[in-house]
Amino acid sequence: MKRAYEGRRRTVLTSLAASVIVIGGIGLAATPASAAPQCSNERFLTITQLEQGCDFHGKALRISGDGDFAIPAPGEAVLGDAATVDGSPDVPEVMVANLGDEGVAVRVGDQWTGSVAARAKAEAMLHKNAARRSSGAGSTVTGGVSNPSTKCSSTAYALTYGVWGAGGVGWYYNQYGAIVVGDTAFKSAAAAWTGSISACGYYVNSSAKQTYIGTTTANANITSSATCAARDSKNVVAWGALPANYLTYTCWWVDSWGDNLESDQKYATGMAWSSSPTCYSGYDLQGVATHEWGHTYGLTHVDGSTGQVMKGGSGTCEVSQRTLGHGDMLGIDWLY
């Protein structure tokens, strides 16, 4: 591997990468649902029902404490991640992967549940993704000094599952219910991870691509209980209801090769937001949006002490999140 993974997934991903040769031959092609018995008449499945190997077609999955996730199509996985206000409990990343005949695998934080066969395949999907990344890194970050505890010196980053292909992500904005007028903050946040990035005395050239397509009336496929609904093949940034202390929720859908299919972002209408760099109260929309775009591009949370954009929580008026930290730059450079 060209670089070591940093952050909380470091140990997991490097140990997975070590076994990639062993499991690399497992076929990941989606297979249609078999003639398994119906799970139940309930609209929602529990993980226990899921582990019994029944037909889950068209059902949602009830994850204790995390609400109901729509089960993605065979061969697809969905991941969801929250940004919460500083001081509230950390919300773990959730992944629901549908492996067709092998069933559905679920990961909450680092904890796997679901069908045993599906878990093996889902982990193989992650290995394949990590292996591809390690051979596809972009330019090299240069300059600076190393010190582990500030935004400009911490090298911490963590990668999730899924990257965009060469065409990048084309996205829409739904302004219904907007607390901040205009799309400037979202456009700036999307662009913060692309092209020539200069911050903290460092420089990277990121090949991540995004295109703003226009406004839409389509919703983000994210529920008011902060879970991922069925996707509609449209990448949408939108506003709406979320649970208390949630600033945002982002969902993204990935195929079995690790290519992103869709990403939606939802910003909480129940929170106070600010759009001014001279922020007096509320949460800085552009700063928080820069974090959400980090998820959309393929990064996940690092510890709050690192000071990176990809730390899990945000305080009020945290306008410093508008620009990337050293670790954030290393992460996007690894991916694109």
Ligand SMILES: [Zn+2]
């Ligand atoms: Zn996040």
